[in-house]
Amino acid sequence: MSARRPLIAGNWKMNGLRADARALADEIGTLRKNKSQDAFDLLICPPFSVIETVGHVLDSTGIFLGAQDCHTAEKGAHTGDVSAAMLKDAGCSHVILGHSERRTNHKESNELVKQKAIAAHNEGLIAIICVGETETERENGKTLEVVTAQIKDSVPEGARADNTVIAYEPVWAIGTGKVATPDDVQNVHGDIRKTLAAKLGQETADGIRILYGGSMKPENAKELLALPDVDGGLIGGAALKAEDFWAIAQSCPSL
Numbered sequence: 001m002s003a004r005r006p007l008i009a010g011n012w013k014m015n016g017l018r019a020d021a022r023a024l025a026d027e028i029g030t031l032r033k034n035k036s037q038d039a040f041d042l043l044i045c046p047p048f049s050v051i052e053t054v055g056h057v058l059d060s061t062g063i064f065l066g067a068q069d070c071h072t073a074e075k076g077a078h079t080g081d082v083s084a085a086m087l088k089d090a091g092c093s094h095v096i097l098g099h100s101e102r103r104t105n106h107k108e109s110n111e112l113v114k115q116k117a118i119a120a121h122n123e124g125l126i127a128i129i130c131v132g133e134t135e136t137e138r139e140n141g142k143t144l145e146v147v148t149a150q151i152k153d154s155v156p157e158g159a160r161a162d163n164t165v166i167a168y169e170p171v172w173a174i175g176t177g178k179v180a181t182p183d184d185v186q187n188v189h190g191d192i193r194k195t196l197a198a199k200l201g202q203e204t205a206d207g208i209r210i211l212y213g214g215s216m217k218p219e220n221a222k223e224l225l226a227l228p229d230v231d232g233g234l235i236g237g238a239a240l241k242a243e244d245f246w247a248i249a250q251s252c253p254s255l
């Protein structure tokens with residue numbers, strides 16, 4: 001079991017019109033309000049279009065609000081993009097960066113993810129930096145090599161426990177129902193922490209939370225969240241159902 005306070009983060013991806021988003025946030029907020037002594041942090045990352053709507057609903061629930069991407073620049077001629085300053089202004093405390101859906105579909109490099117993380121840090125946002133291998137990389141025995149390179153090259157030198165979270169999301173496990181075995185997850189998370197320690201110093205690495213993401217559900221959450229280097233989850237599909245998201249959070253070991 002980890003000594004770090006677990007973070008259960010919902011990545012809603014491109015889901016949620018205003019009425020649905022409001023209803024879902026309200027359901028989660030109500031569950032949270034009934035339990036004020038939780039041994040975990042909760043975070044919801046809705047699409048840009050409903051950030052403010054969800055933020056209003058979450059007000060005074062203690063649930064953190066985040067976004068799913070940001071630009072490297074503070075402002076300027078970047079049609080369609082949103083800056084870290086704008087997210088902060090809209091009430092966000094966190095931003096997911098380098099999700100595999102962006103690394104793949106938008107050709108985001110490690111260097112770009114790092115520049116986005118620096119932009120997020122400059123605005124006082126917590127960057128959730130995603131890493132993870134593809135199925136082919138895994139089959140070729142390249143998991144640790146790929147993830148180590150992603151950590152080395154996507155995490156800024158200024159990363160600390162209070163401004164950075166890592167999410168290990170094996171690409172082949174996202175939205176597929178396939179989940180990495182607890183042994184594999186612990187092995188990769190342990191390796192990520194070693195890489196962070198070499199890059200940032202042992203003490204900093206010890207405090208940084210490393211989340212697992214990829215088909216995390218109420219049925220498998222307890223076993224995953226009990227692993228020594230798993231400090232929470234980044235949840236996709238199951239975050240769109242309040243009771244499943246809450247059940248996952250309830251699976252966190254108590255501190």
Ligand SMILES: O=C(CO)COP(=O)(O)O
Pocket residue numbers: 011099169173174175176177213214215216234235236237238
């Ligand atoms: O990509 C994910 C979270 O960022 C995981 O998605 P699923 O939980 O739907 O597999």
